[in-house]
Amino acid sequence: MAGRHIVMATVGSQGDLFPFLAVGRELVARGHRVTVAAHAIHREAVAAAGLAFLLASGIAEPEDKAAFAARAFHPLRGPRFVVRDLAAADVAASYAALAPVCAEADAIVTTTLAFAGQIIGETGRLAWLSAVLSPAVFLSAWDPPATGYARLDTFLRGSPRRGGWLGRLARTVTAPWTRPVRDFRVSLGLPPVSPWGDPFHQGQHARDGVLAMYSPLLGEPPPDAPARTRITGQCRYAPGGDRLAPELAAFLDAGDAPIVYTLGSAAVHAGASFLRESIEASVALRRRAVLLTGSPEMRARLPAALLEGVLVQEYAPHGALFARAAAVVHHGGVGTTQEALRAGRPQLVAPHGFDQPDNAARVERLGVGRVLRASRYRADRAAALLREVLGDDAVTRRAADAARVIQREDGARIAADTIEAAMRER
The missing domain is CATH 3.40.50.2000 (Glycogen Phosphorylase B;)
Incomplete structure (x- = not known):
């Protein structure tokens, strides 16, 4: 089924980008066309991988990188800054860049903070898959993410009931962070959230499949992961x-x-x-x-x-x-x-x-x-x-x-197989 166009929308660092480059190169080798939609800082890396680049962000590159990193990695306020003040605030600019390209695409693959891509995947005719790059993203009650505090982590892993408490707390605390996304959805005539839920949590997981793009050494998809989750193994790009x-x-x-x-x-x-x-x-x-x-x-x-x-x-x-x-x-x-x-x-x-x-x-x-x-x-x-x-x-x-x-894993191949299968179903 060569000749399809796949858009990959990613928001984040090189760690978020590189797995997409691995999968994109595999898809290109199969005769497909791949466009990576990302922040301007990734333009050269995408070009070096031989893939098309789309500037899909209105966020300027920080002048003071040390100060920016200090805000982003603040133990309490950092996640809110990244989600609310960067990714969510950028949703309108990102949507304006992505929508015309995706109108002619056959599939879109989105990451956790690619809020505009999630909206396009939900409402468009193209196949929509999402990528989970680490086990913590699932916020599983059965396999709760570690907080870094040993006693709390031991308590949470004691039972799914305890593990579920952390997920409920996280969803409650972070709900205001995606208000710009909900407001933008309403401006498009959509409900404030998708049928799946808040875009930072359940709503990020795509209708046509979830690619767990990491090694099963780090953990298999938990029982409460989305039904169409497939673990690929490491999607390695060097x-x-x-x-x-x-x-x-x-x-x-x-x-x-x-x-x-x-x-x-x-x-x-x-x-x-x-x-x-x-x-x-x-x-x-x-x-x-x-x-x-x-x-x-x-x-x-x-x-x-x-x-x-x-x-x-x-x-x-x-x-x-x-x-x-x-x-x-x-x-x-x-x-x-x-x-x-x-x-x-x-x-x-x-x-x-x-x-x-x-x-x-x-x-x-x-x-x-x-x-x-x-x-x-x-x-x-x-x-x-x-x-x-x-x-x-x-x-x-x-x-x-x-x-x-x-070393035996071939995540890019499995991810490409899954994307092709989703396009055939659409």
Whole structure:
């Protein structure tokens, strides 16, 4: 059924974008046309993947990225800022960009915060699928997302009744955040919410199928997931073909495997002290280190002269670098988490917000790493936990077992199969 046009509407960081690029490339290889609708910051990445780009956001790129990240990852006010003040407030501009393109498309795939795409999927004649990029999005009573507070998480996982309490609380607290979306729906002559519910929760899950685009190592779809949910496995996209820069490759060749520290693409500006504490942790462990700053601004916050055995890079392909690491310290973004699993390396996760505490808890339950909340991330604590996982043969063995599982997954193929099936049904 080659020759169809699929629109992928995504709102978020590179971690939200990359799975779509993997699936988009698979669809293009099958003869389809794919348009990725996203914020302007993703234009170059989409073009590099060989896919068409559509600017579907009226949100300007922040001038002060550190201040923006501090707001976005504030433990209490951050989620409201991202959902209400960014994604929901952008719904009209996004709809105006998406609607003409989708009028001629055969399918649309949307993410959690792609509110305009959800409206188009609900009301249009095209096939509509949604993507869930981490287990926490389901807000399941049977598999409640971890909050990062051990006693509360143990209580919630005690029974579906307890787990359901967290979901009800979250839906109540966040309902006002999507008021701009409800108002916009009314302006289109639609009910304030879809038949499925609030757009940030049940309403995000599509009529024609839900793609759980992550490894089943992180969790199978729970019993209360939407009926047409299909877990795909990791939808892996490796920009640059997993090639390491010459300087980094030479550093790796010159000594023992280093500890790799990274805050991914979204949280990188949220932890100003993370890189400095990480250097001290590696010194305490007498281990070499690779620090990924994520941006020139973060590199500028480090001393100009670094200790021997410490290499700083703005970015490196996670798959290729993690495979040569002794351990990986990261923020718990679902993409980074899966790359660390794929590399088969012990992990220390320092979650900052959103789904990251839940991803971190899943790493710990798999027995392949430990968790240290970002607010408690200090060199001595990080060093102690790293010493623990690096010296535990059982952790090493379980990490290697997980790698063999995830390396066999082909999420992009399964997702493309599901999208094609949905288009045939329409």
